[in-house]
Amino acid sequence: MWRAIASNALTILIVALFLLGGLILWGQQQYREAGPLDEAICLRVEGGSSFKSVSQRLEKDGAVTSGAILRLGADYTQKADKLKAGSFLVPQGSSMEEIVDIVTRGGASTCGVEVVYRLGVTKSAVVVRELDPATNRYEEKAEFDPSNAAEVPEKFTQVRGQADTRYRVAVAEGVTSWQVVDALNHIDVLDGEVATLPAEGTLAPDSYEVRVGDTRASVIERMTEAQALTLEEAWKNRVDGLPYQSKEEALIMASIIEKETGIPEERRTVASVFINRLEKGMRLQTDPTVIYGITKGEGVLGRGLRQSELRRETPWNTYTIDGLPPTPIANPGKASIQAAMDPADTNFVFFVADGSGGHAFAETLDEHNRNVAKWRRIEAERANQ
Numbered sequence: 001m002w003r004a005i006a007s008n009a010l011t012i013l014i015v016a017l018f019l020l021g022g023l024i025l026w027g028q029q030q031y032r033e034a035g036p037l038d039e040a041i042c043l044r045v046e047g048g049s050s051f052k053s054v055s056q057r058l059e060k061d062g063a064v065t066s067g068a069i070l071r072l073g074a075d076y077t078q079k080a081d082k083l084k085a086g087s088f089l090v091p092q093g094s095s096m097e098e099i100v101d102i103v104t105r106g107g108a109s110t111c112g113v114e115v116v117y118r119l120g121v122t123k124s125a126v127v128v129r130e131l132d133p134a135t136n137r138y139e140e141k142a143e144f145d146p147s148n149a150a151e152v153p154e155k156f157t158q159v160r161g162q163a164d165t166r167y168r169v170a171v172a173e174g175v176t177s178w179q180v181v182d183a184l185n186h187i188d189v190l191d192g193e194v195a196t197l198p199a200e201g202t203l204a205p206d207s208y209e210v211r212v213g214d215t216r217a218s219v220i221e222r223m224t225e226a227q228a229l230t231l232e233e234a235w236k237n238r239v240d241g242l243p244y245q246s247k248e249e250a251l252i253m254a255s256i257i258e259k260e261t262g263i264p265e266e267r268r269t270v271a272s273v274f275i276n277r278l279e280k281g282m283r284l285q286t287d288p289t290v291i292y293g294i295t296k297g298e299g300v301l302g303r304g305l306r307q308s309e310l311r312r313e314t315p316w317n318t319y320t321i322d323g324l325p326p327t328p329i330a331n332p333g334k335a336s337i338q339a340a341m342d343p344a345d346t347n348f349v350f351f352v353a354d355g356s357g358g359h360a361f362a363e364t365l366d367e368h369n370r371n372v373a374k375w376r377r378i379e380a381e382r383a384n385q
Helices: 002-032 051-060 067-076 096-104 154-160 177-185 216-236 247-260 264-280 287-295 307-311 334-341 365-384
Strands: 041-045 086-090 113-119 124-132 137-144 166-171 207-210 350-353 359-362
Touching: 002 067, 002 096, 041 051, 041 096, 051 067, 067 096, 086 096, 113 154, 113 177, 124 154, 177 216, 207 216, 216 247, 216 334, 247 264, 247 287, 247 334, 264 334, 264 350, 264 359, 287 307, 350 365, 359 365
Parallel strands: 113 166
Antiparallel strands: 041 086, 113 124, 124 137, 166 207, 350 359
């Protein structure tokens, strides 16, 4: 009898082990196969959350078929205690294994709200954006002038204190170093001071992600390093025969190109005009350099130049000096630096606005005068409208 009982018990144990093995294999398959999400979602994990609460929310939102299997998988892979706080983009069809990896790998949030401090040539703005998981594109939710406290929207106040809000500083091509430092001083998520105004032209216009508590000096350092790398690479790849004695002179030219370019496609052509002028011994005669001599880069002039200002001698007035001014007049972007190192092959020595946002270029003074007359007619017609 005991032999029969033992035999039956062994049979039951074998069946149980077989069923358990099958259950484990089924669970592993469920954990690794594509999930039921029809479209991407943004999963926000609060600080102090547990895998249990996160898995329950994922199950409720239809992102996983079983919160229990997700938790078991996290335990089995020893990731259950590595849950990170933040907002995470969970793509369409993500498996439980992929979701566990997303919420435990660390790093910056990959979705949610982003505050962008836009540093422009004529104005700055603060923009609150939120990622739409379905399109993976940011949508603007609010925008305001940072210098006007009365305009601060409620949306900014709401996200300002959230731990997973991301911050970005976007610097436009053509801003001056003074403008960059002034704008950074008004960004309250940054700390510290900038002890010395960076040399003009040495800051790379770009978009920089920052964190609460980053120092302003560290942001300036990142901009400086990026610009130095861009300038060095462009200088190594420059074409032969350029009238520069150093890469610093090329940077001065790039800043002039940046301030004179109406549309991006014209950069290399504008560069060719100024290089042709240098090679012919002609003065550059460009208004932005005159303006810099007046403002020293501290804000915008806000009006047209006067004839007396065009005649006034300053180190940057290219109507009165020969060759290049002593320093850049702004921080040029990568494209303008490359244009200064690789200009178009033209004989143009003149250009004037053409009414479309771009310029009309000319090789001779007669042709240029005709282009100027045409522009004057366009100006008069617009004034009478």
